[in-house]
Amino acid sequence: MAIRRLCYTKRMSKEPVVSPAVDIALGQSEFIWKGPLYKRTTVPVWYYVVLVIIALALGAGFYVANQPLSIVVVAAALLFFLTHANEVPKAHRYTVSTNGIGIEDQTFSFTDLKSFWISDSPTIVTLYIEQAGRSLFPLSIPIRHNDVDGIRALLRNNLPESKRRGDLWIDIFARITGIN
8 A cells, every 4th residue: 555645735825735646655655745834824903903002001111110121122022023913924845754754954863853743723733743852842843634644654653652632832822923
């Protein structure tokens, strides 16, 4: 039984464009796809209004408290949130194979990785891979719902599956604030 190579890209619309599947021989099983690092969110107008009101309130409080450096930090945070609110995600090339995991031009061998888990979020399914370093964050890779079983089977041969099932708190915070 051959594993199918899946390639897809996301356009500005919500539906992925799927290229024709190519059968791969058993010795070269891999999944290759191209997709955005995160799901694009649109921010409503009230988001900007609330951000500006919060920044003005904090700035006024810090002005009364004579904290000019805090005002600069609030202004920088406001600028950051406003510029990243409707950012369009860039498409990245992902590879999961028997040799390791690749994101763009960077390849992670299975000796550099500890474990993996797949979030069971209904909106966006994410593959999380824990790295072996002490202060390294887990890699997060978005995958399609129908690719989960094949990727899980391929990774279980090389990595233990972690008991964690949810999204990282930083990903949840990014989705809520719109700064994916």
